[in-house]
Amino acid sequence: MDHFRDPHNMGSIKDPDGVGEVGNPSCGDIMKLYIKVGKNEAGKEKISDISFETMGCAAAIATSSMITDMALGKTLAEAIEITNQNIAEKLDGLPPTKMHCSNLAADALKKAIADYKSKNK
Amino acid sequence: MSRQDAPPIYLDHAATTPVDPEVFATMKPYFTEHYGNPASIHTVGQKAIIAVDEAREQVADFLGCKTGEIIFTSGATESNNFVLKGVLAAAKIQKPHIITSTIEHPCILDTCQHLEKRGVEVTYLPVDKEGVLNTKSVQEAIKENTVLVTIIYANNEIGTIQPIAEIGEIIKKANQERKNKIIFHTDAVQAIQYLDCNVKKLGVDLLSLSGHKFYGPKGVGVLFVKEGTLIEKIQHGGHQEYNKRAGTLNVPGIVGLGKATELTSKNRVADSKKQQKLRDLLINSILKNIPDSHLNGSNKHRLPNNANIRFDKIEGESIMLHLDFEGIAVSTGSACTSGTLEPSHVLLAIGVAKEQAHGSIRFTLGKDTSEADIKKVLEVLPPIVKKLRQMSPLK
Ligand SMILES: Cc1ncc(COP(=O)(O)O)c(C=O)c1O
Ligand code: FES
Numbered sequence: 456m457d458h459f460r461d462p463h464n465m466g467s468i469k470d471p472d473g474v475g476e477v478g479n480p481s482c483g484d485i486m487k488l489y490i491k492v493g494k495n496e497a498g499k500e501k502i503s504d505i506s507f508e509t510m511g512c513a514a515a516i517a518t519s520s521m522i523t524d525m526a527l528g529k530t531l532a533e534a535i536e537i538t539n540q541n542i543a544e545k546l547d548g549l550p551p552t553k554m555h556c557s558n559l560a561a562d563a564l565k566k567a568i569a570d571y572k573s574k575n576k
Numbered sequence: 577m578s579r580q581d582a583p584p585i586y587l588d589h590a591a592t593t594p595v596d597p598e599v600f601a602t603m604k605p606y607f608t609e610h611y612g613n614p615a616s617i618h619t620v621g622q623k624a625i626i627a628v629d630e631a632r633e634q635v636a637d638f639l640g641c642k643t644g645e646i647i648f649t650s651g652a653t654e655s656n657n658f659v660l661k662g663v664l665a666a667a668k669i670q671k672p673h674i675i676t677s678t679i680e681h682p683c684i685l686d687t688c689q690h691l692e693k694r695g696v697e698v699t700y701l702p703v704d705k706e707g708v709l710n711t712k713s714v715q716e717a718i719k720e721n722t723v724l725v726t727i728i729y730a731n732n733e734i735g736t737i738q739p740i741a742e743i744g745e746i747i748k749k750a751n752q753e754r755k756n757k758i759i760f761h762t763d764a765v766q767a768i769q770y771l772d773c774n775v776k777k778l779g780v781d782l783l784s785l786s787g788h789k790f791y792g793p794k795g796v797g798v799l800f801v802k803e804g805t806l807i808e809k810i811q812h813g814g815h816q817e818y819n820k821r822a823g824t825l826n827v828p829g830i831v832g833l834g835k836a837t838e839l840t841s842k843n844r845v846a847d848s849k850k851q852q853k854l855r856d857l858l859i860n861s862i863l864k865n866i867p868d869s870h871l872n873g874s875n876k877h878r879l880p881n882n883a884n885i886r887f888d889k890i891e892g893e894s895i896m897l898h899l900d901f902e903g904i905a906v907s908t909g910s911a912c913t914s915g916t917l918e919p920s921h922v923l924l925a926i927g928v929a930k931e932q933a934h935g936s937i938r939f940t941l942g943k944d945t946s947e948a949d950i951k952k953v954l955e956v957l958p959p960i961v962k963k964l965r966q967m968s969p970l971k
Contacts, residue, residue, distance in 0.1 A: 483919075483930055483934055508967060509967055509969065512894060513893055516967065
């Protein structure tokens with residue numbers, strides 16, 4: 456619930472390296488994730504900054520906030536593996552009717568990473 | 577998770593109301609002291625039937641009808657099911673036709689859809705942008721096989737009031753030239769506290785009420801059935817309620833509902849005035865101070881306690897939860913639809929776009945709502961909307 460009341464990493468990033476926007480057809484809600492990509496000590500590409508913008512229900516906002524926390528600092532390979540199940544677990548579970556909301560966050564992150572990769576081939 | 581220290585500011589009276597302490601006091605002896613079955617002939621049972629009779633008189637007085645025309649039910653959902661299924665069961669024609677509107681409560685709409693599957697013909701009349709039905713459309717929808725017209729008196733989401741008395745006139749006229757008379761029903765659940773519910777003035781044959789919407793208990797309701805109306809019972813068993821509705825009566829509930837009608841008729845004018853003033857303060861201040869906020873429904877044909885406002889580019893659910901953290905209870909649509917993702921059928925019916933319907937909040941005031949309550953809402957709401965908009969990808 457704290458992720459809903461006081462979400463982390465909200466807003467947009469100036470000159471992001473990747474942006475992922477997804478809409479939820481069943482409820483009309485929209486989520487946008489922005490990422491900045493840097494290198495870690497091992498020289499692997501990692502998420503150095505991340506933020507979100509969401510118009511959605513409480514679950515959508517909480518999962519947006521949670522995924523930004525989870526993905527920050529992870530390598531792209533790790534981040535892309537985050538599933539909606541992982542997010543829901545971190546939030547101590549979501550009601551079944553709200554699981555689709557957490558898809559938004561996982562999909563938006565995948566899209567943002569794909570966007571970065573397509574720009575940096 | 578809401579404020580523990582202060583009592584909640586309850587602005588969801590269209591969902592339900594607290595039982596009035598006076599009502600509660602009247603009900604109390606009928607649980608443990610006078611627990612008799614009103615159908616029993618002995619003295620214990622007689623205590624119960626006397627109380628039920630008194631409640632029946634209170635309700636009949638309120639509606640301007642005979643006591644024999646009052647049927648107690650388990651609530652308005654049952655009353656409305658009774659209307660639709662009972663009138664159809666009594667109709668002696670091949671393919672009966674029902675006229676209703678697109679902004680009825682789900683207990684009418686869902687039942688109509690169920691009946692359609694069984695071959696009943698249903699016309700769902702549209703409403704205008706304000707949510708008001710055009711009376712001419714009722715006239716035009718009447719057909720040879722029409723058996724029932726059912727129109728909600730005041731809507732539970734946007735509070736729009738329908739011209740029931742006018743529709744009553746239209747049906748009366750149409751019936752003069754018909755052999756199979758059209759029966760006219762209204763769902764007056766939301767109207768009871770604020771509008772004239774005299775059944776003769778309204779020209780209705782059937783009218784539904786629910787105890788818990790006007791400071792009575794939950795699980796008890798009324799169906800007014802005008803003498804001579806063709807309707808068959810749908811719940812079979814004992815001979816209770818003039819052999820129209822079987823089942824042992826909910827004595828404490830009925831006693832409470834009776835008392836609640838009495839209090840309502842006493843306080844109606846003063847309560848309406850007070851709530852309307854506060855409601856107008858709420859609406860006007862929100863529209864003035866929060867950009868891109870709009871009133872859903874009619875300004876003029878509106879219940880005095882209802883404000884339904886949409887905020888562009890954000891979700892109603894998030895607003896509602898943030899208000900809840902502040903100890904303020906409101907709703908996003910009607911309580912019964914809050915489990916679904918679908919936007920409100922009422923808002924869609926008045927032409928609100930899907931995304932905008934999702935951003936709507938319903939405030940419904942009650943008799944104990946104070947100016948301080950409204951001021952508190954006006955203080956905490958703008959920053960909530962602002963924060964959610966900052967978070968929104970739609971700019
Ligand atoms: C207009 C309207 N009709 C019917 C009902 C159903 O009443 P009840 O809760 O008594 O079944 C409600 C409230 O839920 C209502 O607002
Ligand atoms: S209901 Fe739309 S994202 Fe949850």
